[in-house]
Amino acid sequence: MNENHVYDMIIVGGGPGGYTSALYAARAGFDTIVLEKLSAGGQMSLTWQIDNYPGFENGIDGFSLAEKMQKQAEKFGAKSEYAEVFNMNLTGKLKRVETSSGIYIGKEIFLTGRWRA
Ligand SMILES: Cc1cc2nc3c(=O)[nH]c(=O)nc-3n(C[C@H](O)[C@H](O)[C@H](O)COP(=O)(O)OP(=O)(O)OC[C@H]3O[C@@H](n4cnc5c(N)ncnc54)[C@H](O)[C@@H]3O)c2cc1C
Numbered sequence: 119m120n121e122n123h124v125y126d127m128i129i130v131g132g133g134p135g136g137y138t139s140a141l142y143a144a145r146a147g148f149d150t151i152v153l154e155k156l157s158a159g160g161q162m163s164l165t166w167q168i169d170n171y172p173g174f175e176n177g178i179d180g181f182s183l184a185e186k187m188q189k190q191a192e193k194f195g196a197k198s199e200y201a202e203v204f205n206m207n208l209t210g211k212l213k214r215v216e217t218s219s220g221i222y223i224g225k226e227i228f229l230t231g232r233w234r235a
Pocket residue numbers: 130131132133134135136153154155156157158159160161162163164165167168169170201202203204230231232233234235
């Protein structure tokens with residue numbers, strides 16, 4: 119991690135909301151990172167069968183779908199970091215996110231899911 123690096127978009131939470139946002143942001147050319155404290159997929163990774171996600175006629179387990187979402191976002195350049203966010207300073211043009219893995223600086227912050235600090 120480089121504390122001088124300024125991301126266009128820092129996404130807190132690597133659940134379906136986080137990786138959907140990451141896919142859109144990275145595909146649009148924004149320098150994007152997802153900060154996740156546990157594992158990709160969020161609540162979704164706790165279920166063994168998801169039957170209501172289009173494109174998987176036989177259903178898919180949450181862990182595999184999470185992996186696919188992460189890979190798809192990363193294919194467009196999104197980065198992922200295992201980091202627990204515990205504080206943020208959202209004032210000013212550059213936002214500062216304090217995590218268990220250090221400080222991240224971003225122009226935009228996107229909070230997803232049941233985010234907790
Ligand atoms: C057992 C179970 C089965 C389910 N089955 C289905 C289903 O079949 N179909 C369906 O449509 N929905 C299902 N759901 C609901 C679905 O999983 C959620 O709607 C979805 O996960 C919400 O996605 P999200 O990205 O908004 O939030 P979340 O999944 O809650 O993701 C938020 C992420 O943020 C991370 N986070 C939180 N605080 C911090 C922090 N301080 N620092 C860093 N990271 C942090 C969390 O670890 C988490 O990974 C199920 C849920 C559960 C629990």
